[in-house]
Amino acid sequence: MATDGFTTCLWFDNEAEEAAHYYVSIFKNSSIGRIARYPEEAPRPAGTVMTVEFTANGQKFFALNGGPEFKFNEAISFVIYCENQEEIDYYWTKLTENGGEPGPCGWLKDKYGVSWQVTPERLDDMVSDPDPAKAQRAMTAMLSMGKLDIAALEKAYAGE
Numbered sequence: 001m002a003t004d005g006f007t008t009c010l011w012f013d014n015e016a017e018e019a020a021h022y023y024v025s026i027f028k029n030s031s032i033g034r035i036a037r038y039p040e041e042a043p044r045p046a047g048t049v050m051t052v053e054f055t056a057n058g059q060k061f062f063a064l065n066g067g068p069e070f071k072f073n074e075a076i077s078f079v080i081y082c083e084n085q086e087e088i089d090y091y092w093t094k095l096t097e098n099g100g101e102p103g104p105c106g107w108l109k110d111k112y113g114v115s116w117q118v119t120p121e122r123l124d125d126m127v128s129d130p131d132p133a134k135a136q137r138a139m140t141a142m143l144s145m146g147k148l149d150i151a152a153l154e155k156a157y158a159g160e
Contacts, residue, residue, distance in 0.1 A: 005060065006060075007053075007060040007061065007062050008059070008062070009061075009062045009063075010061060010063050010072075010114065011064050011066045012063060012064065012065055012066070012112065013065065013066075013067055013068045014048075014065050015065070016051065016063035016064055016065040017035065017049045017052050019112050020052040020054040020061070022110075022111075022112075023056040023061070024054055024055075024056060026091070026094045026095065029055070029057055029058045030054070030055055030056045030057060031054065031055050032052065032053075032054050033053030033054055034052075034053045035052050036049075036050045036051045036052075037049060037050055043067075049065055051063065051064050051065070057080075071113060072109075072112065072113040072114050072115065073115070074107070074109075074115045076115065077107065077114075077115035077116055078114070078115070078116050078117070079119060080116060080118050080119070081120070081121045082118060082119065082120055082121065083120075083121060085149070085150045085151070088118050088148055088150065089147075091118045092118050095108055095116055095118070096110070098111050099111035102147065103146065104143070104145070104146060105142055105143055105146075106118050106119045106123075106145070106146075106147065106148040118147070118148065119148055120148060122154075123138070123142065123148070123153065126138035126153065126154075127142065129157075133159070134157050137156045137157055137159060138156055138157040140156065141153050141157070
């Protein structure tokens with residue numbers, strides 16, 4: 001097995017190339033790699049895009065135009081740990097625009113139905129604090145939000 005991590009395969013109906021360009025436009029340290037096309041006598045029209053290799057935020061992906069059989073759902077999501085509210089606002093806006101859907105507790109779906117969690121880096125520390133009152137206040141605050149608000153989470157955590 002290769003030692004440079006995993007590559008995530010995303011199954012699309014016909015949007016693999018469009019989606020790859022979309023993700024590359026949102027994340028830094030991103031690029032489009034090889035694009036493979038269906039050959040003659042394949043299950044899809046010859047010459048149409050079969051796969052697109054791309055990197056988004058340094059992570060490797062493989063987008064496949066495999067047909068309408070499978071759809072994305074919340075059982076798998078990508079977590080974006082953000083340093084500040086500006087980053088949360090940026091990713092939330094970019095990933096919900098043009099048909100994406102905001103969800104609860106920092107979750108959203110992008111226009112392709114891929115689930116994302118846009119969360120402050122510090123949230124895991126807050127909700128797992130050894131002081132159960134602090135952890136509960138942070139959890140309660142998070143559960144009341146759609147897009148997460150770092151300042152409001154910090155205030156709840158501190159008991160303010």
